[in-house]
Amino acid sequence: xxxxxxxxxxxxxxxxxxxxxxxxxxxxxxxxxxxxxxxxxxxxxxxxxxxxxxxxxxxxxxxxxxxxxxxxxxxxxxxxxxxxxxxxxxxxxxxxxxxxxxxxxxxxxxxxxxxxxxxxxxxxxxxxxxxxxxxxxxxxxxxxxxxxxxxxxxxxxxxxxxxxxxxxxxxxxxxxxxxxxxxxxxxxxxxxxxxxxxxxxxxxx
Amino acid sequence: xxxxxxxxxxxxxxxxxxxxxxxxxxxxxxxxxxxxxxxxxxxxxxxxxxxxxxxxxxxxxxxxxxxxxxxxxxxxxxxxxxxxxxxxxxxxxxxxxxxxxxxxxxxxxxxxxxxxxxxxxxxxxxxxxxxxxxxxxxxxxxxxxxxxxxxxxxxxxxxxxxxxxxxxxxxxxx
Numbered sequence: 001x002x003x004x005x006x007x008x009x010x011x012x013x014x015x016x017x018x019x020x021x022x023x024x025x026x027x028x029x030x031x032x033x034x035x036x037x038x039x040x041x042x043x044x045x046x047x048x049x050x051x052x053x054x055x056x057x058x059x060x061x062x063x064x065x066x067x068x069x070x071x072x073x074x075x076x077x078x079x080x081x082x083x084x085x086x087x088x089x090x091x092x093x094x095x096x097x098x099x100x101x102x103x104x105x106x107x108x109x110x111x112x113x114x115x116x117x118x119x120x121x122x123x124x125x126x127x128x129x130x131x132x133x134x135x136x137x138x139x140x141x142x143x144x145x146x147x148x149x150x151x152x153x154x155x156x157x158x159x160x161x162x163x164x165x166x167x168x169x170x171x172x173x174x175x176x177x178x179x180x181x182x183x184x185x186x187x188x189x190x191x192x193x194x195x196x197x198x199x200x201x202x203x204x205x
Numbered sequence: 206x207x208x209x210x211x212x213x214x215x216x217x218x219x220x221x222x223x224x225x226x227x228x229x230x231x232x233x234x235x236x237x238x239x240x241x242x243x244x245x246x247x248x249x250x251x252x253x254x255x256x257x258x259x260x261x262x263x264x265x266x267x268x269x270x271x272x273x274x275x276x277x278x279x280x281x282x283x284x285x286x287x288x289x290x291x292x293x294x295x296x297x298x299x300x301x302x303x304x305x306x307x308x309x310x311x312x313x314x315x316x317x318x319x320x321x322x323x324x325x326x327x328x329x330x331x332x333x334x335x336x337x338x339x340x341x342x343x344x345x346x347x348x349x350x351x352x353x354x355x356x357x358x359x360x361x362x363x364x365x366x367x368x369x370x371x372x373x374x375x376x377x378x379x
Contacts, residue, residue, distance in 0.1 A: 001331045002270025009209040022209075025268050050364060053294035057264030058257045063209045065228050065260055091231055091256040 020071035042137040085115035094159040110192030124173040135165040151181040223274035230284040245340040276318045285309035288318040327376035334375040
């Protein structure tokens with residue numbers, strides 16, 4: 001019989017509203033729905049069904065090769081998947097990045113902020129990263145806004161992946177720890193988590 | 206680093222070791238996929254695409270419970286090629302696939318590796334009497350399939366590319 005591979009060795013990260021786990025076979029349909037859609041236009045997509053499957057397999061392979069990778073974001077209460085966030089570094093990339101994607105229809109609730117803040121804390125803390133970037137398509141305004149809410153700033157001196165991206169540099173671990181920025185991020189997440197809080201304006205990730 | 210490692214089995218043959226691919230194998234793989242020698246297996250490809258295929262071969266094991274091994278020289282661990290079972294999106298059923306890197310060509314590496322992988326699949330993975338998709342122009346792979354005792358079953362296609370479907374004998378009937 002085919003072997004059964006438990007993803008149990010991938011650490012689980014829990015936040016106020018989310019549980020982040022490694023990508024599992026049963027999570028694939030929502031990944032495919034996003035990466036074969038126009039939603040993936042800033043992430044090399046839309047992909048065809050074969051490319052999408054191969055990318056999902058590559059997400060899992062990344063964990064084995066690097067020892068870190070992209071977590072699947074689950075709703076803490078319903079377990080439904082909402083997107084992915086984590087560390088990402090294909091071959092020949094200049095640096096490891098902190099990356100995120102939120103499924104269509106799940107934006108506007110601060111999910112990406114909460115997930116990206118948590119994975120950055122894990123990559124800095126448990127894995128000892130001393131810096132991190134995010135490579136973002138300059139037309140991807142939602143992601144640029146999120147990078148800025150996370151305290152990342154444009155790093156013009158850093159090498160981009162292929163020149164079609166802008167490099168945002170995250171605050172270093174020491175600059176982030178117990179900072180006004182970190183407290184502000186946690187307060188913003190708290191406001192999203194509080195059902196009485198109704199943000200005005202259009203949804204942002 | 207975390208301890209995440211897929212428990213991919215290791216197979217030893219007389220000259221070879223079949224094991225999980227690792228990052229140090231990628232340059233050899235990228236060189237194959239950048240060259241014209243990859244024309245029957247989806248290439249030539251840019252390194253970024255080759256990387257996706259390379260890392261996806263690990264995730265394939267997690268998603269399907271079987272996959273491809275990296276074939277290395279038993280003596281010094283030099284990467285020589287890949288062999289194993291492929292069942293990505295668009296495949297009719299699991300296939301036994303193989304390719305060797307340029308320096309390893311002509312030494313019977315693919316034959317030795319494919320024989321071992323096929324036997325392992327039949328004995329341990331529930332994969333017996335599998336197919337191999339082979340491009341109609343890929344005479345070398347056709348010769349290897351014939352040497353392995355496989356026969357052409359029908360014309361088929363993968364990813365829109367016409368190919369021959371070869372059927373391997375069940376291990377019990379060898």
